[in-house]
Amino acid sequence: AQRLRQAARRGAQIVALGGSVEDWKMTVASTLVAAPSAWAAELANVATAIGAAKGVSAPAQASQGQATDAAKAIADALLSGERKAVLLGNAAIQHPQAATLLSLANWIGEQTGASVGVLSAAANTVGAQLVKAQPGQGGRSAAQLLNDQPAKALLLLNTDPVLDGPNAAAAAKAVNAAEMVVVLSPFKAGPVVEFADVLLPTAPFTETSGSFVNAEGRLQSFVGVAKARGETRPGWKILRVLGNLL
Helix, strand or coil, rough: CCCHHHHHCCCCCCCEEEEECCCCCCCCCCCEECHHHHHHHHHHHCCCHHHHHHHCCCCCHHCCCCCCHHHHHHHHHHHHHCCCCEECCCHHHHCCCHHHHHHHHHHHHHHEEEEEECCCCCCCHHHHHHHHCCCCCCCCCHHHHHCCCCCCCEECCCCCCHHCCCCCCHHHHHHCCCEEEEEEEEECCCCCHHCEEEEEEEECHHHHHHEEECCCEEEEECCCCCCCCCCEEEHHHHHHHHHHCC
């Protein structure tokens, strides 16, 4: 966000697609406001407008796209600019049609010469991927666990799905339906108190040492500034002991 603000101060034209007009603390040339359910269609319209301007076929995902005035304005900005980027934010990545949005963004980037990037959901999203903290073959994603393929047991580390996830209603239904929910958290507050069968206190980031890997792939290490209080332990130590016992 800071780099975008600096670019805007230097004259960069910022165009946004979102569910509402937000105060980004910088000049935004225009915002295409649409319900989240229509984001894929609106991005398809932009792809259609770009295809029409270049005389090339739009991608299959934009087969129903229309070169609306708003789409043409965005297409013109991308085709005429010198240094361009298409960025997908957190809401796009958590969108049910995230794959379609990313595919359309990549096509738009290829046709306009814009770089395509993703703003990760959290400070250590890339780090989690590097250590393979994601479903393997036959595994279920968080969205599946909280929606159509609920789990009998859940182990939650530093997260409250009801407050932190994109679909609070589905998350609440899933955690309340689970037979066992073990929560590792620095806080005893919020919805987690209602659905946790076991609540283990973890040290906050200020009381533990470790490393994050940001969206640029930069390793950022830190050292705890205080000793963990009482029986509180860093999350990795709790997981290690649980792993040894199992």
